[in-house]
Every structure is written in C-alpha cells, then in structure tokens.
Amino acid sequence: MRKLIVYIAVSLDGYIAAEDGGIDWLNGYPNPENNDYGYARFFATVDTTLMGYKTYQDVLRLADTFPYPDTTNYVFSRSPKPEAPYVTFTNGDNIPGLIQRLKAQDGKNIWLVGGGELNTAFLQHDLIDEMIIHTIPVVLGSGRPLFAGTVQKTFKVKDIKLYDTGVVETRYER
Numbered sequence: 001m002r003k004l005i006v007y008i009a010v011s012l013d014g015y016i017a018a019e020d021g022g023i024d025w026l027n028g029y030p031n032p033e034n035n036d037y038g039y040a041r042f043f044a045t046v047d048t049t050l051m052g053y054k055t056y057q058d059v060l061r062l063a064d065t066f067p068y069p070d071t072t073n074y075v076f077s078r079s080p081k082p083e084a085p086y087v088t089f090t091n092g093d094n095i096p097g098l099i100q101r102l103k104a105q106d107g108k109n110i111w112l113v114g115g116g117e118l119n120t121a122f123l124q125h126d127l128i129d130e131m132i133i134h135t136i137p138v139v140l141g142s143g144r145p146l147f148a149g150t151v152q153k154t155f156k157v158k159d160i161k162l163y164d165t166g167v168v169e170t171r172y173e174r
C-alpha cells in the first residue's frame with residue numbers, strides 16, 4: 001500500500017518556519033546538486049502532494065512556476081478558493097476519508113509537505129506512516145512548530161544520516 005510521508009526541515013527546537021513564516025534560516029543549508037539531502041530520490045517515490053494553504057502560498061511566492069506540475073496536488077483550506085493551476089483545493093472536512101481513497105488507488109507514495117498546522121491534523125488522525133526529518137543545527141527560539149497541540153504518537157527510528165553540513169536526516173516509521 002502506498003505510504004503517507006512527511007519530508008521536511010526542522011530547526012533544533014522543532015520549528016519549520018519563523019514566527020512570520022520566514023524560512024531564511026534554511027538559506028545557510030542549500031540543496032546543491034551534489035547534496036540535495038536525498039530530495040530527488042525521495043521526490044521520485046511520490047506522485048501526490050498535500051499542503052496547507054499557508055505552505056501553498058509560500059511555495060508560489062518562492063518559485064517562478066509551481067514546482068510540482070507532474071504530481072497530483074491537494075491544498076487544504078477551510079474556505080472556498082478560486083480554481084488554480086495544478087492543484088485541487090479541499091476543505092479538510094473528511095481527511096481520513098480522502099486519504100483512505102487515495103491510498104486505495106494504485107500509485108506511488110504521498111508526500112505531506114506541511115506545514116505544521118496540517119501536519120498536526122494528520123497526526124491527530126494517525127495518518128502519517130513515515131517521516132523523513134532534516135534537523136538543521138539552528139535554534140530559532142520561536143516559530144511555527146512541526147506539530148502543535150497535545151497530540152502524542154510514538155515513532156520508531158529506522159535510519160539516521162549525518163551530512164557534511166551538520167544536517168541530520170532521521171527516518172521515522174509509525
């Protein structure tokens with residue numbers, strides 16, 4: 001069965017973005033061609049992306065063109081949005097039902113891109129099969145957390161990789 005995977009970069013203190021949504025702190029850890037932190041390999045294993053509306057807005061802001069034109073892309077928002085290229089907006093009323101439907105289809109894995117608010121909803125519904133977390137050796141002090149609220153789930157560590165840059169990649173399985 002296809003898996004639902006979080007692949008994300010996190011500060012030492014568990015934030016995925018600064019308070020204002022900024023991700024400048026990631027600039028010191030670029031994804032050069034010879035060290036993309038496994039991104040190309042990972043991306044080749046997915047055919048569907050899921051993202052919260054704030055992450056979607058950032059993706060559009062940061063890229064000249066939408067970066068995932070060849071995958072099926074769902075953007076979660078509680079309010080109706082006008083149609084946009086490459087994405088389907090969904091209100092998140094029945095996240096478990098949507099994921100059950102997607103997983104029942106043939107295909108590659110599903111990437112839960114983020115951000116933290118959407119990650120939290122998926123964790124609450126226990127829908128995350130795997131997480132590939134890149135821990136950046138930077139303390140932000142405040143920001144938008146990888147997960148928020150009081151949800152508690154346990155994961156098994158399956159693999160750890162240390163990059164020359166000091167970034168640690170940890171693969172967790174539920």
Ligand SMILES: NC(=O)c1ccc[n+]([C@@H]2O[C@H](COP(=O)([O-])OP(=O)(O)OC[C@H]3O[C@@H](n4cnc5c(N)ncnc54)[C@H](OP(=O)(O)O)[C@@H]3O)[C@@H](O)[C@H]2O)c1
Nearest residue numbers: 009017021052053054055076077078092114115116117118
């Ligand atoms: N470090 C990394 O690798 C990484 C990865 C991804 C994102 N980010 C950053 O994370 C930040 C965004 O994270 P975030 O936690 O603030 O926001 P987010 O999860 O990306 O988006 C939040 C929005 O998504 C919608 N949403 C969330 N949960 C929903 C649900 N259960 N049902 C329906 N809609 C739902 C709502 O949109 P509406 O308000 O429209 O209803 C909500 O305001 C950005 O700065 C982004 O750049 C960093």
